[in-house]
Amino acid sequence: MSHNLLDLMVAAKDFEALRVIKNVRFGIDSGEIVSLVGPSGCGKSTLLRIIAGLDTSYRGDVRIKDEPPHLHSRDVGLIFQEPRLLPWLTVAENVAFELGRKGRHDPYVTQLLAEVGLGDFATAYPKQLSGGMAQRVAIARGLFTQPSLLLLDEPFSAVDAFTRRRLQDLLLSVAGHHGTTLLLVTHDVNEAVYLSDRVIVLADRPGRISGQVIVDARRPRDRRNPQLAKREAEVLTLLNDGTNQFFDLSYHLAAAPPRWQAIRLSSLNFAI
């Protein structure tokens, strides 16, 4: 199977004696939205770093538009797991980092900041922001660049549930508007299913693929769509198969009435 945007095959990735990733292989077509879910430490961030060209010491073959990843390409953008704002630049200058200082008056900066709810903070410095605010600035910076493949490493982990939903929809609309391909790491199975065309589930020790769930629900999606809940349960089953050290809840989930399920789902999301 050949994919036109990303073809990834990582045979092995080691940190010293520790094998972190073994035989992970997947591809992404242009315009797709794909999520990676898996237990903490299974190598999700490492995979994103490999695709972004930040990590080159692995065995395997990775191709983006038929070229090996290279760090300085503008084709690939990455929103890191931490905000990583440049402390000496204002919020607006951080968002427009790509353009240099002259970019801070770009109308798109103002628009994006308004959309992530930070319209009044354009001239603030990162030290004046809370963790969730800083993360939203990082999201705006990632969206500003408009790469063809945007990698997001748990981008919404530090924001409240309400803002998170708004940011999810913002991400979908920006990606849809520019035809951006998204590869998103998240611990929130609900989020993965809502956003993605496909959810790739990883198992750990060493990190490997335990399965994939295709989410075929039509867009725009309704969060209450029962189809999504079904896919969510499939992802959770896969996750449980691959992680033995956590309580196996899938059995209870299958038997439980829907209301129950919602509660259990959220507590499980928290656990992984």
Add this chain to the structure above:
Amino acid sequence: MSEVSVPASGAIAASSRLDRGGLIRRTEGLLVPAALVIAWEAVVRGGWVSSHLLPPPSELVTTLADLAGNGTLLEHIGISSLRVLIGFLIGAGLAVVVGAAVGLSRRTEALLDPTFQALRAIPSLAWVPLLLLWLGIDEAPKITLITIGAFFPVYLNFVAGIQKVDRKLVEVGGIYGLTGYRLIARIFLPAALPNLFTGLRTGLSLSWMFLVAAELIAASRGLGYLLTDGRETGRADLVLVAIVVLALLGKISDSLLRWLEDRLLGWRDAFDSRPS
């Protein structure tokens, strides 16, 4: 967004409150020196110490006024400040260039850093006789000595600042396609700026120290000369006036750098803004 509209008025009120706090702290800082000056005057007038060895503050004011009146003080200050300025600019400028090269490239570091570490181990005043031998007793040896004094703190701090730049921020630069001099200009230099300023301020105070050393040894003008002159003619008041003026100049020049530092590094999330 409703969550974002609060700060403006509160922030202004808070900052004016801080200003007043700063003023109080500044006046607080004057209490001890003022008490010392009064005690000093009293001790000398009371006859416990000879006014020949320790002239009272009131006499120093007269001496200062005399020197200022006939223009010699201004001349001494002018020549000394100029020497410091030139020596400091050359030393710091060289240190920034060499420090950037050493901090950014392992090869340059391997090539140059051992030499600079060895040179640094020489107590800088040991250069004086050599400089006098080589460069005569004109401006050249004085400025060279000040240059040496300014160079090392700036060099060491700047190199450390560049080498300690957060890998995570360098990666951000990489993701945005920055390489070479653009990566240096947009990530390394701003990130190392706080360290650079630490080095500059240390370098400047060492420049004043080395100025005095240079002028004590061979000069016919300048504040260091005033010190020598005072000693040779047995006038403690001249020596004390020169010391006070040197202290003031050191303080003023440091405050200028600090003002610049605060302006350029306002983004720092420093512990400095502690409450009184």
